[in-house]
Amino acid sequence: MARPMKRKETIRRKTIENMKSLGTYKKEYDPLINVYSDLMSQYLQATDEFEASGFEYETETAAGGSKKSAIVATLENLRKDLLAYSDRLCLNPKSIQSGNIDTPKKSKLASLLSEAN
DSSP states (O other): OOOHHHHHHHHHHHHHHHHHHHTOOOGGGHHHHHHHHHHHHHHHHHHHHHHHTTSOOEEEOTTSOEEEOHHHHHHHHHHHHHHHHHHHTTOSHHHHHTTOOOOOOOOHHHHHHHHHO
16 A cells, blocks of 8 residues: 555656646646545545455444544545546536636637648
């Protein structure tokens, strides 16, 4: 298993790479990317723990009933947070389809040059 700091840095680099390929990266987004990378790292760690537990979805309560295990609740919350951050960073199809991406505009000179060719 990857160490958490190494995993987080790998996620951060890959996120920036993906955003650059989509044309959505700006240096000003780095703090948001750091939070997203941290959340994704936590999600992967929690998923590893859930798998190691044998995918134990419910736990027994003191009253003899059952309830959702803490790891499942954590995973659900992390998924919601990741979805929100991926929307803000334009990393999912929904955010791309909704037009949240500002496509770079061509300058008048670039437009004229492309028309000339």
